[in-house]
Structure formats: structure tokens, C-alpha cells
Amino acid sequence: MKKLILLAAASAVVSAPAMAAPGDTSTAQGSATAEVVAPITLTHVTNAALDFGTFTTGDNGGTVVVDLAGDGTDSGDVTLIGGSAEAADAFTVAGDASRSFSITTSAGSVGNGTDTMNFTTNAPTDGTLNGSGAAAFSVGGTLTVAGGESAGVYTGTYDVTVAYN
Numbered sequence: 001m002k003k004l005i006l007l008a009a010a011s012a013v014v015s016a017p018a019m020a021a022p023g024d025t026s027t028a029q030g031s032a033t034a035e036v037v038a039p040i041t042l043t044h045v046t047n048a049a050l051d052f053g054t055f056t057t058g059d060n061g062g063t064v065v066v067d068l069a070g071d072g073t074d075s076g077d078v079t080l081i082g083g084s085a086e087a088a089d090a091f092t093v094a095g096d097a098s099r100s101f102s103i104t105t106s107a108g109s110v111g112n113g114t115d116t117m118n119f120t121t122n123a124p125t126d127g128t129l130n131g132s133g134a135a136a137f138s139v140g141g142t143l144t145v146a147g148g149e150s151a152g153v154y155t156g157t158y159d160v161t162v163a164y165n
Contacts, residue, residue: 037096038133042162045090045136050158052110052119052143053084061147066140068122078145088138093162097133100165102126105139108158115149121158126165 052064053072062076064086072086080086093101105121122140129135139160 037099037164038094040093040095040099040101040162040164042160043092043094044160045092048090049087050089050119050121050139050141051085051087052141053080053086055080055084055145057145057147057149059147061145063145064143066142068124068138068140070138070140076145077147088140090138091136091160093127093129093135093137095129095133095164097129097131100126100128101135101162102165103137104161106159108141108156110143110154110156112150112152112154114152115154117143117145117149117154119143119156119158123160127162 050066052066055064055074056079058077060077062074062078064072064074064078064080066072066086066088068088070086070088072080072084074080095101103123103125105123107118107120109116109118111117119141122142124137127135127137141158
């Protein structure tokens with residue numbers, strides 16, 4: 001009977017499960033990155049302006065359109081006079097090399113203290129900075145002439161905004 005008790009005790013030790021370490025937690029190392037880019041900067045080119053030129057108008061009005069190349073055309077009861085020098089406006093952009101950016105422009109108006117004429121702008125909707133982080137673009141527009149405006153020099157402004165895409 002001694003053999004039987006020893007055999008039973010030995011088999012109990014062999015068949016008991018091994019005690020494992022707790023497995024309810026685990027830790028691993030993560031990684032993080034960040035990239036700081038040069039701020040985007042818009043600069044108006046010195047002495048540049050969206051210039052709708054010199055024109056006459058009758059009572060019925062019309063438009064003057066200046067394209068991105070600076071070429072002007074008249075329509076309706078508006079006539080650009082000989083020697084008129086229309087021009088597109090000009091801007092430069094600086095920032096992080098090879099990044100793309102969006103361009104938005106607002107409408108505006110020009111006035112001479114007595115009369116006002118409204119205009120819309122025309123510009124590219126986006127651009128890409130070159131490998132040196134530079135770009136340039138032009139802004140044209142369409143001036144609406146109601147007709148009968150007084151003679152004189154008209155001036156005004158509009159807004160241009162660039163943002164990284």
C-alpha cells in the first residue's frame with residue numbers, strides 16, 4: 001500500500017498545472033514625429049497694380065477686362081483710348097519648398113471721391129512653390145462701368161490670400 005500512496009502523490013505533482021506570471025498587461029514603445037515648415041508669405045510686387053487703363057464711357061456703360069498677362073479689352077459703351085496701359089497685378093509667394101498652396105482673391109471697387117466702380121478679380125486658384133520655396137502669380141479683373149462716371153483718377157483695393165494646401 002505504501003507504493004500506491006507514493007505513486008498517487010507523484011502523479012498529483014506531475015499533473016498539476018504550472019503557475020504562470022500574470023498576463024493582463026503589456027507595454028510597448030510608440031513613436032511620434034513632427035514637421036515644422038516655413039510660414040507662407042505673400043508679398044505685393046512694388047509698383048504693380050491691377051490697372052484697368054484709361055478709357056471713355058458713354059451713358060450705357062460696359063466693362064474693361066484685364067487678363068493675367070495684362071492685356072485689356074473693352075466692351076459696351078466703354079472705349080480704351082490709344083496709349084492706355086492696362087496691367088495685371090503681381091505677387092510673390094515664399095515658403096516651404098515644393099509645397100502647393102491655394103490662392104483666393106476678393107472683389108473690390110475703385111472710386112474718385114464722387115463715383116465708384118466695382119470690379120471682380122481673376123487669379124489662378126492654386127500654385128506650387130519651386131525647389132527654392134518661391135512662386136509668383138498675377139491677378140487680372142473685370143471692371144464694371146455703369147456709364148456716365150465723372151472724369152478723374154479712380155483708386156481702390158482688394159484682398160489676396162494664400163494658404164498651404
